[in-house]
Amino acid sequence: MAERPEDLNLPLSVVSRLVKEALPEGVNLSKEARVALARSASVFVLYLTSSANMLASKDKRSTIRGQDVMKALDETDFSHFxxxxxxxxxxxxxxxxxxxxxxxxxxxxxxxxxxxxxxxxxxxxxxxxxxxxxxxx
Missing domain, CATH: 1.20.5 (Single alpha-helices involved in coiled-coils or other helix-helix interfaces)
Structure with missing residues (x-):
């Protein structure tokens, strides 16, 4: 398990690269905005993982499968993803x-x-x- 809450965050470099690829050419983000996006993405991933884990546990499985994540998206009102x-x-x-x-x-x-x-x-x-x-x- 993570020793500190920061250990659960997604790597800033990876999130920054993904954001840069998604934004139009010439648009820059401040460091604070990149950190906020990285933290938001981390919270989303943890929330979705927790929901998918509960679904897997209901089926008496310890491994989360792709279908668990898909069902968790629907149950957490993120079905548009x-x-x-x-x-x-x-x-x-x-x-x-x-x-x-x-x-x-x-x-x-x-x-x-x-x-x-x-x-x-x-x-x-x-x-x-x-x-x-x-x-x-």
């Missing part, structure tokens, strides 16, 4: 799946490459005999 968050969740899940598929393909490729390079003792013996015969000629 549900569609954009669902799109982001689907994009994230697709990215994770694509990475997993790519990783499996790399593993299979390495395995097939290793099998190609591996020679049996009989093949190695034949290669040595061939080399010896070539040297004699």
């Amino acid at each position: 549900e569609d954009p968050l669902r799109k982001a969740l689907n994009a994230f899940q697709k990215t994770v799946k694509d990475k997993k598929v790519a990783s499996e393909q790399r593993k299979q490729q390495r395995k097939s490459d290793a099998n190609k390079e591996t020679t049996t003792p009989k093949e190695a013996e034949e290669e040595v005999i061939d080399l010896a015969e070539d040297e004699e000629n």
